[in-house]
Amino acid sequence: MKRYVPQPILSLVLLVTWVMLSNRVGPGEVLAGALFGLGIPHLTRAFWPGLRLARPLLVAQYISALLRDIAVANLEVALLVLGPKKRIKPAFVRYPLELKNEFATIVLASTISLTPGTVTVDVDLKGRALLIHCLNAPDPAALVQRIRRKYETPLKEILP
Structure with missing residues (x-):
């Protein structure tokens, strides 16, 4: 799963942010938000440190x-x-x-x-x-x- 969605929280935040900025909840907006939410973390993968959250x-x-x-x-x-x-x-x-x-x-x-x-x-x-x-x-x-x-x-x- 980590291979397809390397930053799940970021992906969700990007999806929700895109839908909120679009000011509509339609299939096109959700699809675009999902593409951004999945694409941007892949494109920026090299910049994310290997974080380990203790709590x-x-x-x-x-x-x-x-x-x-x-x-x-x-x-x-x-x-x-x-x-x-x-x-x-x-x-x-x-x-x-x-x-x-x-x-x-x-x-x-x-x-x-x-x-x-x-x-x-x-x-x-x-x-x-x-x-x-x-x-x-x-x-x-x-x-x-x-x-x-x-x-x-x-x-x-x-x-x-």
Whole structure:
């Protein structure tokens, strides 16, 4: 089965996304979505690392927590930007990594960049650190602890 559908979740996501973008559920849309869902994973097979998820159910929790954090961060950034400018305390924060898995490190860097108000500026794999720019970081140590607790610790369990 893996030979025909190398990335089943990606295939399903592509199919559903295509049907949603088409704004119709007809045989043509479903067929086109299925072709994209089966074709794109085959064309991009060389780019996918051989992932081994130690706790696949934790992925759903991770994604739901990330989506919730993105929504909350959007509101916080809006209040910061629309409020008095003196409240904003931007900072560059060096984040020491505990992750050993290179792919997990990239997922963490992307997670940080997806969250409004923070962006990963540099990934130093040799020095095992990320450089993060934060729109409002009155306490950089608290930011490091929050990222470690909410994102890095679950990633260590998901991608050992």
